Amino acid sequence: MTNIRFKAKLLRPASPKGAAWTFLVLPKDASAKLPTRSMTTVEGTLGGHPFQATLEPDGQGSHWLKVGRALREAAGVVAGDTVAAEVAPVAVEPEPRVPPDLKKALAAAPPARTQWSSLSPVARRDWIHWIASAKKAETRERRIANACDMLASGKRRACCFDRSGIYSKALGAPEPAD
CATH class of the missing domain: 2.40.30.100 (AF2212/PG0164-like)
Structure with missing residues (x-):
């Protein structure tokens, strides 16, 4: 390109x-x-x-x-x-930084950790972004638990994450200051 x-x-x-x-x-x-x-x-x-x-x-x-x-x-x-x-x-997508709470949850769930290890950096980044986009601590905790369950069951992508931000407003540019 x-x-x-x-x-x-x-x-x-x-x-x-x-x-x-x-x-x-x-x-x-x-x-x-x-x-x-x-x-x-x-x-x-x-x-x-x-x-x-x-x-x-x-x-x-x-x-x-x-x-x-x-x-x-x-x-x-x-x-x-x-x-x-x-x-x-970039020619090779870099590894995302895994938040400590997610890292801890994956360490406690070997099947989820095994699936996580098989994912591409882009897929791991999407999971992390889905979890991080939670506005409340309770929602984040629930998403981490759900992610571990979904990963352990073989899922490779977050079920409901709009990667473009067009269909949900989880992603978007900041509002500019006046």
Whole structure:
């Protein structure tokens, strides 16, 4: 795949107040060149500075990129700037970081852990994102228990997770600050 070049405005999120990070939403034509509407890891440049990050779906058929302070400062850009970026999907999807509570639950459920180990990094990332998208602690706990049960029964994908954010609002770009 060739590199995807675009320009986008760097935005500050409305929440949390005083966030040190910024974000940008890829133009729809740039996003359409990616292999999936769901999360996809890319490497590229922002303002000429190299980075690797996972783009997330914005819930509107495009993707968004969280730009941390270090990348923003290295690229010499600030919120409100229109920045030039270039991205391409990575050749090998990186392993996701497994949250401690999920790691503990998988350790206590050998059949679930065996199935987890057989999954691709993308599938593991989807399970993690489904669990992490819970708004309440009780819901998160229930999703971890359900994930272990589903994995132990042979399921490879979270049953009800919309990877694109279009059909549910579990995924989406942050609201920009005024």
